[in-house]
């Protein structure tokens with residue numbers, strides 16, 4: 001019986017187009033896939049295995065950690081630390097760089113990841129996800145330091161996310177488009193269900209946390225007001241609004257039917273000295289790589305996110321991404337108001 005292309009097969013076939021590839025990258029991607037399967041299983045069984053609720057600790061962001069945040073982080077590390085493909089890892093849930101234990105060989109790649117993005121939703125059974133980004137470790141580095149992770153988004157060699165929703169999906173780019181896979185629980189394999197995902201250039205749907213409206217800067221306020229004005233306003237069409245508070249779910253919706261997602265910097269963040277809400281290395285950059293590979297755009301408001309030179313491991317940035325024509329319009333509002 002035809003079961004469709006598995007992700008293992010897909011990744012292996014992609015390797016054939018990479019002349020001189022040793023197979024390390026392929027093996028690394030497969031280890032990441034295994035980690036996402038394990039996290040999916042834990043998330044799906046949440047309350048049944050006592051995995052819901054707070055862990056009673058805070059992460060480097062000062063955010064309360066859920067038990068599943070810590071479990072997911074541990075699972076991601078366990079699946080990826082042993083095989084000798086990585087020089088080090090960095091996670092939203094860990095203050096500093098995670099060094100590969102001395103009993104394991106080291107490899108030539110780095111991973112940054114958010115093991116369970118949107119975890120504030122986990123206790124109310126709303127979709128959450130895992131976000132990952134793969135970088136090359138600078139040559140000759142035995143023990144990577146923070147500075148070795150501070151690479152622009154354009155240096156990523158792969159990025160992806162797992163979405164733990166009504167079905168578990170894995171969306172992946174290695175620089176040749178974006179492909180989506182759905183986990184077949186019966187055989188424990190991801191099957192290619194969404195080949196060559198592309199974002200429609202136009203949209204009538206935007207996503208923003210409207211409770212921050214009084215803090216927004218003028219270009220964002222202008223854009224949202226015009227959307228809300230609908231047919232009678234300057235856009236001459238009605239818009240729909242969404243806010244799931246889970247970036248992975250929002251990005252997946254945009255990949256599937258278009259839209260624009262905004263978490264802009266605002267006056268409240270600036271008063272606290274913050275550059276935004278979302279983290280550059282393991283949220284904004286991987287999602288920007290995926291969105292751009294799908295034909296969309298991803299900016300801070302004024303600049304392309306993937307061009308930013310990171311300054312710290314947990315740096316926060318503004319994020320406006322999605323349908324290209326909409327993102328270009330918003331960028332225009334930011335630059336014309338400068």
Ligand code: AMP
Nearest residue numbers: 011014015018021022023024025026174
């Ligand atoms: P490797 O020698 O296995 O580390 O691969 C060298 C480079 O080839 C990687 O950094 C990727 O840019 C590319 N590559 C290797 N395998 C794959 C694959 N399965 N899919 C996409 N790109 C690959």
Ligand code: P6P
Nearest residue numbers: 117118119120209245246247248
């Ligand atoms: P707010 C989840 O914590 C997250 O990092 C993103 O996944 C999500 O888009 C955003 O924060 C939600 O933020 O302020 O609406 O809770």
